[in-house]
Amino acid sequence: MFRLPISLLSVALLLGGCSLIPDYQRPTSPSATQYPQGPAYPAASQVSSADQDWRRLFNDPALQQLIESALVNNRDLRVAALNVEAFQAQYRIQRADLFPAVSATASELRRRMPVANSKAVITSTYGVNLGVSAYELDFFGRVRSLSQQALLSWLATEEARRSAQLSLVANVANAYLTWRADQELLALAHETLTADEQSLRLTTRNREAGKSSALEQIQAQTSVDSTRASLARYQRQVAQDLNSLTLLVGAPVPDTLPARPLSSDLLAQLPAGLPSDLLQRRPDIVQAEYQLRAANANIGAARAAFFPSVSLTANAGTSSSDLSGLFKGGSGAWLFQPQINLPVFNAGSLRASLDYSKLQKDINVAQYEKSIQTSFQEVADGLAARQTYQQQLQAQRDLVQATQDYYNMAQHRYQSGVDSSLVFLDAQRSLFSSQQGLITDRLAQLVAEVNLYTALGGGWSTFEPITQ
Template identity: 70%
Template sequence: MYKSLSPLVSAAFILGGCSLIPDYQRPEAPIATQYPQTSSYAPALSGPIGADQGWREMFRDPVLQQLIESSLLNNRDLRVAALNVEAYQAQYRIQRADIYPAISANGSGSRQRLPSSLTQTGDSAISSSYSATLGISAYELDLFGRIRSLSEEASFIYLSSEEARRSTQLSLVASVANAYLTWRADQELLKLTQDTLQSYEQSLRLTERTNQVGTASALALSQSRTSVESARASLAKFQRQVAQDLNSLALLVGTSVSDDLPSLPLASDLLAEVPAGLPSDLLQRRPDILQAEYLLQSANANIGAARAAFFPSISLTANAGSSSSELSGLFKGGSGGWLFQPQINIPIFNAGSLRASLDYSKIQKDISVSQYEKSILTAFQEVSDGLTARKTYKDQLMAQTDLVQANQDYYRLAERRYRIGVDSSLTFLDAQRSLFSARQTLIIDRLAQLTAEVSLYKALGGGWIENSNKAL
């Protein structure tokens, strides 16, 4: 008997290695081999790309580094993403376990009293039964790789969840940096507005005195008051924005943030400039692209499971043990028994359900291909936008800095001529407003440049490691 079973068992193991999963081939990237290289774009510098540069190397403000570190420990969205990874890992382990038979041991016993009316002797009787078995139940022989295909699908979903966690961490680092920079910029705008309001109030007092002696007109006085009230409105706006910025930062960090943290000026060297590398680097570095490819491979594996469903499936139930009417005789000679119960299921008619399932799996793969290609195109666009922002913001900031300097000269000359009575207060008020507006714009442009650089760093796949040698 054992000799006759051996070829069947061997054949089952051999066929168990079969797979109907299509050979996976990575789709060609629908992007150019180089980033745009016109005069509007900064060159894609050579050197370690953004994904290889840790966030501590990218962000040079010590306070910002502390906030990012705190957010990686306390942010709830990142915590949920990490728990999702563990959940998908558990699901993969559950699916993988179906490849192997589940062996279980069972023991049971019963005692029953029968009344005299139900016994053949006419006397009441007590019957006993005890059994102990070891075996497997409904184990499917994976002859055509259905279970292995499902296990491989689950493994790719697990890997995609890990990339999703990395992507969440990358986005968190960038969000904390942008929120912090916005908070600092609004603080500087608030300080600028406070200083400007103080200057406007001094000018208003001077204009009121000159109006009383008949030197300044009512129009000049009215314009001076308009400037003061406009500055007060701006002051309230920036006070609100600073408070809201701090609230947003606290939400990202996951804990309270002090409003008197030491800071570096926005114009200081807060960020490192990372090289962009080549577009092909994105395919191996950006977590969202890797996530999309794992999902594509998962959909490809599901096709193998849908194909295998067309073929017969065999499941086995087998056990061996002993039984006895007395507990003391449970393991005595002659009490042993066994059961071997194979079952085969052959799909004959299912009204096209299996064909529809296969078509659905193929369509899902095509959808995953499109999503994968879109993630590549999106990454290419984001890096290209970052490179043109790097180039044009540098030019814009240089021009705006020169404009602020020109307005400072204009304000200084207008103030001197107004005080010695050469020009009216209208020219002086115009110089004040122009200088205030130019300084505001310079701060806003500097913030835009910094956030664009952070976005480029994120687009390159950076921000998910603490430094280049140690993963966080």
């Protein structure tokens, strides 16, 4: 008597492979086939995937310690990881619909029934059942399409976590470098203020002795006031930088953190060539493609909704008025209830759902293409920054050396009485400004290297490319 249900289940398993999901084709890249070339760009060659991650990029042990702490304690990254687990759970829920949910129930029913001109009668009924309730036979792949969509959404969330981790590493590095740069600017302001105050005292004594004019004294005072303003600004920036770094790290920054100057070898040199599989290594691009494929799978579910859906309810068990007679002969019972739902009229709801699914796919295509264009622009900017910052830094070092010579000569001539203090103060301001510029340019060059590391997809040695 169970041949009919078994036959239907066999047919359901055979037709379960039927899918109405459109064949997926990766969209053509909207960007150029090669990166820009010219005086601002280095000669870039294509290389294979390199074994490069953030531990090999950053040479500063203090920065490595902060990044390690951020990867453990940062709350945004923790939320991204929890989102991955949440989407994994949603996929498991959706995937469970592919299989029948079998449940076993045991029941007891006691009933009191009044009888005319007699005492009431109390009856008892006992039952045990094992069955399947409203299991949809996936003839047209609707449930399988939804399961595929949930799987791809989960994988997209995992790529979002990788992207968040890559951004966190870069943000911690940039915040740390900015903090160190402002500390060096603060120390430079302290040194300059000491020199300015000494010049002011010397100019004041000369003014009292009649050797200098009031104009020279006022000029010396303005240098002191200007440097004091810079000192206060850098003190504020150092404190705010530390607060930002603490937020990113997710834990207090140790006071005994060793410091290395920006001029030291803080970052390892990234490979000169460009990776040939950039589009498969950047997590934001891979995430966008997973989202596109999920939208493509959702079209299959929307298409399947136009066809009849078949659900199956079946159970078998035993029932008796006595608990001892539950499993005796003649107490068995079974129920088989297939149901077919055929959409006849829904005021265009199914058509609108299909149109909406197709529009969502078009939106994801545009977002995927946008992510490629963004990555192209970021890599091109990073290449231009790498080439030009090297030239700019060398020019700035030469400027600092020239202004240092100018300052030394002006100081000697002023102390010898050959020139007035105005020339010496001008040399002092020029030296301070050029030294500030060198620190700022070095910071910009380091930040550009970190941004290029991010644009190239970060640590990709353990990444497996997306499969079609």
